[in-house]
Amino acid sequence: MEQLLEGKTAIITGAASGIGKSTAVLFAQNGANVVVADIDEEQGKAVVEKLKTQGVESIFAKVDTSSAEDVSDMVKTTIDKFGSLDIAVNNAGVGGESALIGDYSVESWDKTIAINLSGVFYGMKYQIPAMLEGGGGSIINMASILSQVGFARSCAYVAAKHGLVGLTKNGALEYAKEGIRVNAIGPGFIETPLLEKNLDDEQLEQIAALHPQGRLGKPDEVAELVLWLASEKSSFVNGAYLPADGGYLAQ
Numbered sequence: 001m002e003q004l005l006e007g008k009t010a011i012i013t014g015a016a017s018g019i020g021k022s023t024a025v026l027f028a029q030n031g032a033n034v035v036v037a038d039i040d041e042e043q044g045k046a047v048v049e050k051l052k053t054q055g056v057e058s059i060f061a062k063v064d065t066s067s068a069e070d071v072s073d074m075v076k077t078t079i080d081k082f083g084s085l086d087i088a089v090n091n092a093g094v095g096g097e098s099a100l101i102g103d104y105s106v107e108s109w110d111k112t113i114a115i116n117l118s119g120v121f122y123g124m125k126y127q128i129p130a131m132l133e134g135g136g137g138s139i140i141n142m143a144s145i146l147s148q149v150g151f152a153r154s155c156a157y158v159a160a161k162h163g164l165v166g167l168t169k170n171g172a173l174e175y176a177k178e179g180i181r182v183n184a185i186g187p188g189f190i191e192t193p194l195l196e197k198n199l200d201d202e203q204l205e206q207i208a209a210l211h212p213q214g215r216l217g218k219p220d221e222v223a224e225l226v227l228w229l230a231s232e233k234s235s236f237v238n239g240a241y242l243p244a245d246g247g248y249l250a251q
């Protein structure tokens, strides 16, 4: 099998679960050394062990992406261990509470914006100088279909994910000449703990039906797009927002 990321070093935040975990496994299968960065140490270390069975190097970095200091340390740890940073997937995210704007708690607003938007800014802020040292790189920010349309009772999530697309475009145009590409992915609803924690079976069925393909997506179906954006196959794709949504946004 062709290895698209042979010898590259990648940081993936939120890699202990769901889309981040599937991406970590696919990256390792494609020859990348992966820094599994997550707030969940136990699950994160289990992913590291799984990746090592693919014959690549992998370490766990404990990080709360809403802390600029943690994110800076995550990048330092990566450079100390691997000497360079080629790929960063800013994927860690939370759903936030489910409530109308008038009832939405300030605490949940602040936390959701801190992790889903500021956390990605911190990521780019520290990843970009490290990538410039190595002559370039590829950054992939995990947005959502809710970067393009609203979803009642999810104001903080929707606002953060819309903001992420703007941040992605700015990153792309500021560093294009220096060999860094920055893109965003917009998954539809994907079968991961993030969804399964918050919704019962009946709600999941209703949400699946909102997708023209009539089902939820799978983490691997998003990971394949992350891999393509991380690799040289997408060398002229920059500042883009690419959905992987079973047709959700085509409606």
Ligand SMILES: NC(=O)c1ccc[n+]([C@@H]2O[C@H](COP(=O)([O-])OP(=O)(O)OC[C@H]3O[C@@H](n4cnc5c(N)ncnc54)[C@H](O)[C@@H]3O)[C@@H](O)[C@H]2O)c1
Binding pocket: 013, 014, 015, 016, 017, 018, 019, 020, 037, 038, 039, 040, 063, 064, 065, 066, 091, 092, 093, 094, 115, 142, 143, 144, 145, 186, 187, 188, 189, 190, 191, 192, 193, 194, 195
């Ligand atoms: N599942 C979906 O339907 C869906 C749809 C669109 C976008 N997304 C986005 O994809 C990304 C991954 O989501 P998922 O569905 O795989 O969720 P998940 O809950 O399975 O995984 C999220 C991971 O992020 C980690 N995390 C949470 N807060 C963190 C923090 N402050 N610092 C570091 N790590 C933290 C968690 O420990 C977990 O390992 C998120 O940004 C999410 O918004 C998911």
